[in-house]
Amino acid sequence: MTTLLAQEAPAPAARRAHPAGTRRPRRRPDQIRSSVAAWIAVAVIGLFALLPLYWLLVTAVSPKDQAFQFPPKFIPTDFTLENFRAFAENEALFDYMVNSVIVAVLTSLLSVVVATYMGYSFSKFRYRGRKSLMNFVLASQMFPQALLLITLYAVFRQFGLLGSYTALILSFATFTMPLCVWMLKGIFDTVPDALLEAAAIDGASRWRTLHTIVAPLAAPGMIAAGLFAFVRGWNDFIFALTLADKDTMTLPPGLVNTYIGEFQTAWPALMAASLVVSLPVVIAFMFLQRYLVGGLTAGAVKS
Incomplete structure (x- = not known):
């Protein structure tokens, strides 16, 4: 009887969901667009929040004559601790x-x-x-x-x-x-x-x-x-x-x-x-x- 119950026992959920040799279901286009939009929003918000801090650091380590040059350099070439x-x-x-x-x-x-x-x-x-x-x-x-x-x-x-x-x-x-x-x-x-x-x-x-x-x-x-x-x-x-x-x-x-x-x-x-x-x-x-x-x-x- 134990053998019979073991044979009739259902397969584990993981095996039923993803049997061996099968691929995971592909994401739909609308899900991909939602993920891309979410990452773009996070990148824009992060850029908006961190860009002033980055510019503060760049200005702090730049010589005085380079701090006001136009167009500005986002990656300074000369550094100073003066x-x-x-x-x-x-x-x-x-x-x-x-x-x-x-x-x-x-x-x-x-x-x-x-x-x-x-x-x-x-x-x-x-x-x-x-x-x-x-x-x-x-x-x-x-x-x-x-x-x-x-x-x-x-x-x-x-x-x-x-x-x-x-x-x-x-x-x-x-x-x-x-x-x-x-x-x-x-x-x-x-x-x-x-x-x-x-x-x-x-x-x-x-x-x-x-x-x-x-x-x-x-x-x-x-x-x-x-x-x-x-x-x-x-x-x-x-x-x-x-x-x-x-x-x-x-x-x-x-x-x-x-x-x-x-x-x-x-x-x-x-x-x-x-x-x-x-x-x-x-x-x-x-x-x-x-x-x-x-x-x-x-x-x-x-x-």
Whole structure:
């Protein structure tokens, strides 16, 4: 009987689908056209995104007389590191870089700390005015940032904070915090309430539950929110130009004041400096990429 069942057993699916000696089915013309169109679209989008970066690199390593020649050379024949050497010899740019690091790091820490407590409160507590406060935090993102610059300038001048790190950090955190709050709220929503109840039964307070149980689970989201706030503090131009002075000025306005003049612009040196100051953000993304992707997708599905 076993032999009979073995003989009547159907052939494996792989053999039925592709018997020996037969060819795989050919793709239809419409499928080929769809694939070609998709690859062309990817190539065009990639070219649109990467061509400015390539041109930045080419200009940074080109001599000044070749940077403005027409027609331009997409593959330079002469290379020079003079533009990078000029950046390394400019002490003012290093001061701007130190200011950028201080402002970006403190903005990131402040945004993550406040957003952690706010997001946890919105996610796990129920109290009067909770939804109104959540909508208020979300609505704050609807106002153009430049529209609030005059108001913030007047407030900081009234309190004597103009030209200080505090003015820059508070202004940057004002615009990064709403997104960080909603990002972390979505992550805290995925933490089961049964876990919090078990911690309460074991005698853990709410503060200890948040700091020792919930926060480690939400670490990828906190890193993602911190990276977002860091990039915001590192790249901002208009607030740093308006609220900072010469001693606290960050890199974006510092580069403009150094290389862009009234009658001419040192484009090769500016491109070299822009390439150098972009490296910290690129390195941060390379090392924290998995945390960033995990943090952005952790709150997508509620458990």
